Amino acid sequence: MTASVAADLTDVRAAAELITFGLARRARPVEGSDYRALLDRYRTELRFKDVVDTMAEGLGLEVLGTPRAGIVLVPEPGGPFATRMSDLRPMDQDERLVFGLVLVGIAAYAYPNEVDFDDPETKLVDVLRIDEFLRAAIAALPPPDLDGRARAAADVYADLPSFVPTQTGRRARGCTLRAVEEVCGWLVEQGAAREAPTLGPDTYHLTDRFRLLVADSAGNAALEALRTVRAAAQQEEESG
């Protein structure tokens, strides 16, 4: 900020309320609600928008957009509102990788082209189809060119069985279908998906929140991490 602009305290309070609604993931801006009024103010008043954006920034958050379902906030990594996979369930390294691949797989399945990120159509995903999609992507990969001891991420996923039943016939831990099911469950908890039992078992709607989180934040962060990893590998090759 090069110039300071005085903000009205009532605006600050209203901005804080809007951010609170955004953090309460189940709040809906229905017609006539306070949430809807604040959301409309954010959309139309540039001054109020600045107050909200600035306050969110101070809290380690970023406003990604305001689709009909409500304001979408993304946390700064390491900030007080950041979500880590290990917070959701204790897991070892391989499990963490599998869950991460499932999450990327869901995004790749739902948004196959870059224009899909601009399309507000809600996408349907299915546990079985996500697993099939990931296995098909792994099968289409060329043989990995890794040194003897390193294991490719694709192998970690492919080595797991698709389905291991429990005694009651449900999916047991240690199979990829269970991993996909758990990730879909997390997305529901985080407000990024909704269950769609009327359209079949294991079917979920991906919300606008997930679309914006992937399109405007997660995708770029992952690409940046990919670039860093590749640069480090290249440097290692050159020095070795």
Place this chain on the structure above:
Amino acid sequence: MTATGGTAALVSPAADATARARWRSLVLTDPVARLVRNAAHTGIDDSAYDLRQLALAAIDLVVGSMGFARETTVDEVVDTLTGLAARMRPAPEWAQEWQDVAQAVLKGLLNDAHEQRRFTYHFAEMGPDGTRWEHYSFRLLSLRDTEFGPVLVASDQAITLYLHGLDVDLEDADRALAHVLQRQLEDQRFDAAARTAAQAERTSVGLAATLAEMLDATRRDVGSTDWATDLPERLARARRHVEVRIEEDDRLLEHVQGGLDAEASPEVRAVSGRIVDLVGRAKQVHLDLERRLVGARDVFLAAHVRQRIARRSRLRMFTAGPDLLVPALALPAADAAAVTDAFAGRALGVTVPRLVRFDDVLDALWAVPRVAEPVPVDAEDVVVPDVTEDPQGYPDASSPRRGRRCNAWTRARRACPSCSQASRSRKWPSCWCSRRCGRSRPTRPTGTRRPARRRACWPAG
């Protein structure tokens, strides 16, 4: 085909002129035909359910709610279709199937078999320079995330299908129907007039839905619609149309109302009353449409300020599959974990940290443990066995139960192959017979199974 080259007509000049429009009308119904074909693979009997009618009903529901404050949710459509399926095959043993049928229809309209992509067809445009293939892609229904949950939205093509399956201009159709209606009323053809009024109302709803979709698209992305030339013209045309239609609606209402007051015949009065209702509803739709048209320009300006003039902070120049998933899968596990962690840290959104307070923990520890409430158990009807009957004995030859014995039971009781004595044990004994003939455990005859439990052999009653 009569011509093979040059500028000669393919069939006839008149046929060629309308070929493309007729081809489009034809492909509009193909998704419905396709869902009927695919239903056979999901075990749905096409002869028991009218899937085409269910598909039209789904589109009707969606189009009818568009442009109003609250669109139809997925659950509402599935519930309605389930109800219709139940009426088509009402026997209770098919109750499990009704919802499957509803789901199959809705998924077919969403093109769920192809990841909800657009239906794509190719039109062969045969000109003097050869054949050029033209793509024609469209959606029928699509899902949107709203404050009410996932709702369904119909495309222009679905609205056309909803009206009468023909590729027509909605404004022209609306105006033409109004003239037809007026003519029929003047001729006192009231039954025909009622049908026309119903069709006119549906056309008006379709027009309102098209405009609502257009304004929604503008709110979403102002670049998706052509506000330089196309949209202003369409809005001006729609405004003129609505203006005329509201006047005509009033005149028609007065006309029918006048006839209603004067006419004594009860049949004519009943039909006239229906026409008044239909025209009244159409007028309401036109008034809603007018309100929306008045604010349309503001929608554009607000969207323009927000989307085009505002600073563009992000570029979405990647595709999640080839740019992210495939490279991540090919990386060594440790490197891939860095990529997926970065992705997950953002894609999972926010988590509000919960702080543990000492007082709360103390209260929780001191709290009286919860006791599970006893659940009342429904006492089952116990079937008292007939004690006079020896369960091990041979049944009476005249007993009506004799015929109910299963083969396994009979096999278990047949004579021991060593000493020719009948077995008295219900299980396979170490020696088959009860006299302990000394033989070791016999092997079970090839092709036989273990005897079934007695309960299965002697069903109650």
